[in-house]
Amino acid sequence: MAYDDSADLGRLGRQSLRRHLSDAEAKLAEALEQIFASGRHDFAAVAAGLRELRVPRPSGASDPWSVEALESELRLINASLDDAYTRKRTESPL
Numbered sequence: 001m002a003y004d005d006s007a008d009l010g011r012l013g014r015q016s017l018r019r020h021l022s023d024a025e026a027k028l029a030e031a032l033e034q035i036f037a038s039g040r041h042d043f044a045a046v047a048a049g050l051r052e053l054r055v056p057r058p059s060g061a062s063d064p065w066s067v068e069a070l071e072s073e074l075r076l077i078n079a080s081l082d083d084a085y086t087r088k089r090t091e092s093p094l
Helices: 008-018 023-037 043-052 067-091
Strands: none
Touching: 023 043, 023 067, 043 067
C-alpha cells in the first residue's frame, strides 16, 4: 500500500525537520536570513556577507566563502535533507 502523505501537507514548511539541522547549518541559516534582510541577494554578495560574519562552513571546509563554496554547501545540505526525508518517509511517517 502506498504511503498517504496528505497529513504531511501542513508540515511542508518544516519538511527539513525529518532530521534536525546541525549547529553549523543553523548558524548558516541565521546568517543567510540576516544577509538577505540587509538587501543582499546575489551569491557574490551573500558569500561576502558570510565572510564578513565569519560563518563556518557546515561541511567543515576551511577555505573562505565564495560563490562556488556557497553553491557547494547548499548542494550538500540539500542532498542530506533530501536523503533524510526520503529515508524516513519510506520507513514511516513522522
